[in-house]
Amino acid sequence: MSRPSRSRLAAVLAEYGIIVAFVVEVIVFSAASEHFLTVANLANVTLQTSVLAIIAAGMTFVILTAGIDLSVGSLVAISGVVCALLLKVEGPVPAVIALGIAGGIAVGLLSGCVSGLVISRFSVTPFIATLAMMTIWRGAAYLLVGGRPVWGLPEAFDFLGSGRLLGVPFPTVVMFGVYAVAWFVLAHTPFGRYVYAVGGNPEAARLAGIRTFRVIVLVYVVSGVLAAVSGILLASRMSSGQPNAGLMFELEVIAAVVVGGTSLFGGRGGIVGTFFGAMLIGVLRNGLNLVGVGSYVQQVVLGFVILLAVMLDQVRKQS
Amino acid sequence: MSNVSKSYPGVTALEDVDFELVAGEVHCLVGENGAGKSTLVKLLGGAELPTRGRISIAGAQLTVREPVDSLRAGIGVIYQDFRLVPHLTVAENISLGLLPRRAGMPVIDWPATRERAERLLAMLGEDVPVDLHVAELSPAQQQMVEIARVLGHDVRIVAMDEPSATLTGRELANLFRVIRRLVARKVGVIYISHRLDEVDEIGDRVTVLRDGRKVGTFAASELDRSTLVRHMVGRELGAERSREARSAGGVMLRVEGLRREPVVRDVSFELRRGEVFCIAGLVGSGRTEVARLIFAADLKEGGRIELDGREIAPRGPREAIDLGIGLLTEDRNQQGLIMQLSVRDNILLSGLRVLTRRLAIDWRRADEIGWGFVDSLQIKTPGIHQKVMHLSGGNRQKVVLARWLFTKARLLLFDEPTKGIDVAIKGEIHGMLRDLADRGIGVVVISSDLPEVLAIGDRIGVMREGRMSAILDRRDATQQRVMELATASDSQTEART
Numbered sequence: 001m002s003r004p005s006r007s008r009l010a011a012v013l014a015e016y017g018i019i020v021a022f023v024v025e026v027i028v029f030s031a032a033s034e035h036f037l038t039v040a041n042l043a044n045v046t047l048q049t050s051v052l053a054i055i056a057a058g059m060t061f062v063i064l065t066a067g068i069d070l071s072v073g074s075l076v077a078i079s080g081v082v083c084a085l086l087l088k089v090e091g092p093v094p095a096v097i098a099l100g101i102a103g104g105i106a107v108g109l110l111s112g113c114v115s116g117l118v119i120s121r122f123s124v125t126p127f128i129a130t131l132a133m134m135t136i137w138r139g140a141a142y143l144l145v146g147g148r149p150v151w152g153l154p155e156a157f158d159f160l161g162s163g164r165l166l167g168v169p170f171p172t173v174v175m176f177g178v179y180a181v182a183w184f185v186l187a188h189t190p191f192g193r194y195v196y197a198v199g200g201n202p203e204a205a206r207l208a209g210i211r212t213f214r215v216i217v218l219v220y221v222v223s224g225v226l227a228a229v230s231g232i233l234l235a236s237r238m239s240s241g242q243p244n245a246g247l248m249f250e251l252e253v254i255a256a257v258v259v260g261g262t263s264l265f266g267g268r269g270g271i272v273g274t275f276f277g278a279m280l281i282g283v284l285r286n287g288l289n290l291v292g293v294g295s296y297v298q299q300v301v302l303g304f305v306i307l308l309a310v311m312l313d314q315v316r317k318q319s
Numbered sequence: 320m321s322n323v324s325k326s327y328p329g330v331t332a333l334e335d336v337d338f339e340l341v342a343g344e345v346h347c348l349v350g351e352n353g354a355g356k357s358t359l360v361k362l363l364g365g366a367e368l369p370t371r372g373r374i375s376i377a378g379a380q381l382t383v384r385e386p387v388d389s390l391r392a393g394i395g396v397i398y399q400d401f402r403l404v405p406h407l408t409v410a411e412n413i414s415l416g417l418l419p420r421r422a423g424m425p426v427i428d429w430p431a432t433r434e435r436a437e438r439l440l441a442m443l444g445e446d447v448p449v450d451l452h453v454a455e456l457s458p459a460q461q462q463m464v465e466i467a468r469v470l471g472h473d474v475r476i477v478a479m480d481e482p483s484a485t486l487t488g489r490e491l492a493n494l495f496r497v498i499r500r501l502v503a504r505k506v507g508v509i510y511i512s513h514r515l516d517e518v519d520e521i522g523d524r525v526t527v528l529r530d531g532r533k534v535g536t537f538a539a540s541e542l543d544r545s546t547l548v549r550h551m552v553g554r555e556l557g558a559e560r561s562r563e564a565r566s567a568g569g570v571m572l573r574v575e576g577l578r579r580e581p582v583v584r585d586v587s588f589e590l591r592r593g594e595v596f597c598i599a600g601l602v603g604s605g606r607t608e609v610a611r612l613i614f615a616a617d618l619k620e621g622g623r624i625e626l627d628g629r630e631i632a633p634r635g636p637r638e639a640i641d642l643g644i645g646l647l648t649e650d651r652n653q654q655g656l657i658m659q660l661s662v663r664d665n666i667l668l669s670g671l672r673v674l675t676r677r678l679a680i681d682w683r684r685a686d687e688i689g690w691g692f693v694d695s696l697q698i699k700t701p702g703i704h705q706k707v708m709h710l711s712g713g714n715r716q717k718v719v720l721a722r723w724l725f726t727k728a729r730l731l732l733f734d735e736p737t738k739g740i741d742v743a744i745k746g747e748i749h750g751m752l753r754d755l756a757d758r759g760i761g762v763v764v765i766s767s768d769l770p771e772v773l774a775i776g777d778r779i780g781v782m783r784e785g786r787m788s789a790i791l792d793r794r795d796a797t798q799q800r801v802m803e804l805a806t807a808s809d810s811q812t813e814a815r816t
Contacts, residue, residue: 184679188678188679188680188682189675189678189679189680190671190672190675190680193660193664193668193671193680194671196657196659196660196664197657197660197664197668200657200658200659200660201653201654201656201657201658203653203654204653204654204655204656204657205657205668206616206636207614207616207636207646207648207654207655208636208657208668208669208722209636209637209639209640209641209668209669209726210637210668210669211635211637267657267659267660268659
């Protein structure tokens with residue numbers, strides 16, 4: 001029995017509804033503002049969104065296992081601060097920068113391991129475990145620097161956040177790299193398929209011989225490391241380590257993933273959706289700015305977009 | 320119900336079905352899986368809305384928009400998956416939605432709630448402690464709570480979807496007693512079951528559905544078994560293939576003193592190459608647990624397991640799988656399969672590492688292997704990318720089997736392999752079990768279906784209260800004997816052994 005092509009089209013639209021929404025959004029803003037559809041502006045939006053989008057890639061792994069990672073915003077701060085502090089060490093500049101980056105990423109790695117272990121070994125719900133990590137890392141960031149930003153970083157470090165590679169802003173390059181790898185991992189490696197399996201039915205996955213414990217730990221490590229990467233890029237862009245960086249990031253990131261069609265119940269969704277989810281939110285901000293809508297209103301609009309996205313997702317699931 | 324139809328996107332589940340229930344009768348609804356029995360009951364209960372057709376009670380047309388409309392009209396439905404709230408008490412569950420209030424105050428009247436529950440349970444002749452949480456009850460007790468709940472709504476019709484699926488023999492006898500009480504109160508009962516013995520025993524009339532259409536309604540007394548089966552499947556079934564006892568080879572699996580308190584106390588048995596070993600016993604006797612211990616889904620507290628002469632002690636399912644063991648769980652949907660994933664991905668899940676070349680999965684080979692199993696096991700699916708949630712029970716079972724064939728398992732543990740699977744595919748699965756054993760794969764089958772146990776088992780172990788109370792040769796086994804061993808009290812078996 002071959003299914004009629006009409007329903008296949010509907011299925012494709014449902015699967016990639018976020019792309020359609022994104023295209024519509026771009027068309028609307030193009031009509032509303034002549035400044036929107038310019039190379040400079042689009043490059044700017046992408047750059048502005050890259051930090052958020054990188055974290056969202058990691059969050060996608062976590063949410064696919066039916067988990068959540070609230071610690072990412074605080075991780076942006078602590079990894080940025082740790083990186084900045086290490087950059088103050090005496091020594092040859094390249095070595096110091098490498099040390100700073102390694103230190104920042106190590107914090108993300110450590111945090112992911114701890115969250116993953118607490119969740120999988122002690123059956124703590126992800127919400128609570130990562131809420132605790134969120135509080136710990138934010139406090140630690142303030143403690144490390146006495147609440148004051150760390151200034152005076154080596155000039156060469158600015159490249160990460162403000163430099164360009166073949167004319168493309170470096171954070172944008174990192175973002176595309178992260179998405180390419182994340183897509184490959186989810187679609188083409190056993191680990192990626194295990195993520196879907198564990199999120200879809202953890203008990204069945206375990207009985208199928210998947211070491212669910214490892215999968216859970218790894219997704220939080222991915223999330224933690226990518227949050228740290230974003231933290232370092234942000235520190236570079238601000239030429240400082242800010243202990244209050246990334247406040248409320250976790251919520252925007254979760255919004256991007258959910259708007260992108262990944263189910264909070266796990267097992268359904270993917271990285272392509274998240275990319276467009278993040279971009280949709282970035283473009284919304286940018287477009288509303290261009291047409292002169294203030295940031296308070298933007299906040300309200302964004303809230304409605306999230307609501308709409310989850311409602312559509314439910315409708316789609318039932319049909 | 321007249322001319323009732325229900326379509327889902329792409330499927331017509333019911334087509335122009337007329338159904339009539341008389342007060343005080345037990346009307347059985349039979350048919351293979353997918354015949355539309357559950358759909359009919361869902362329409363009646365308002366869980367789903369009919370695409371076309373009318374439902375009327377005592378001549379008055381009924382408009383059902385949601386479940387509460389049916390309940391108000393006097394229709395109570397006991398669904399297959401109970402709809403109780405696990406962490407509320409029995410009393411609260413029974414009065415859920417109409418909890419008694421203290422006069423004039425928005426405060427629950429607890430004594431009245433308890434009393435009401437006790438009164439309704441007493442009408443069933445049941446004695447369930449009303450202060451326990453529902454989660455602490457056995458499935459049979461939960462079912463009684465469901466029945467008591469609908470009775471509280473003054474129902475005139477009670478519909479039960481496969482009520483016997485989780486019941487043991489004694490519990491079933493009790494359910495029948497309750498049904499007779501309902502009938503005596505002039506309640507009409509709709510009874511769905513796969514087990515035709517039950518239809519014989521409790522049914523006044525029988526309506527047969529096939530492929531969403533009604534085949535006919537018959538008086539139960541005028542209908543013999545073979546006619547009924549013919550109506551259900553639409554063709555004659557060959558007589559059960561009689562088999563000779565197989566000459567079995569050497570010992571393949573030896574289990575000695577297996578223990579995990581409190582469910583498994585002391586279990587020993589051997590499986591010889593080429594034979595099918597069945598484990599019978601009541602639900603709760605520890606059968607499922609034995610399979611889970613061998614597969615290391617749970618870890619044993621004591622005892623030895625030898626596979627092909629070597630002691631094994633896997634510390635988790637992954638290690639058990641690497642040793643060549645596969646478990647086909649009773650609850651395929653919750654424990655066997657990942658519904659959102661495709662047929663192919665479910666088959667390959669346990670062996671993806673084998674297909675990985677330089678980090679990436681070789682999807683071309685994966686597709687070939689997927690199609691290979693779909694063809695060889697005759698899995699009915701539009702393709703390997705179909706999500707398993709769209710497959711029928713029997714085909715889902717084949718997908719799980721394919722998984723273990725792909726991992727090249729040498730020992731397969733089947734827990735209720737044909738539960739909820741229709742008659743036609745059942746025979747097919749029995750054939751597969753036999754073939755597997757003939758090919759030298761160890762086959763252990765846990766089953767509550769006694770005719771099945773007798774049909775496929777070369778030897779039959781009977782479990783009772785965590786112990787293997789007897790092992791019978793197929794020559795010595797009868798339904799009567801197995802049932803006696805499974806239900807005997809301790810003193811009786813001691814006298815026999």
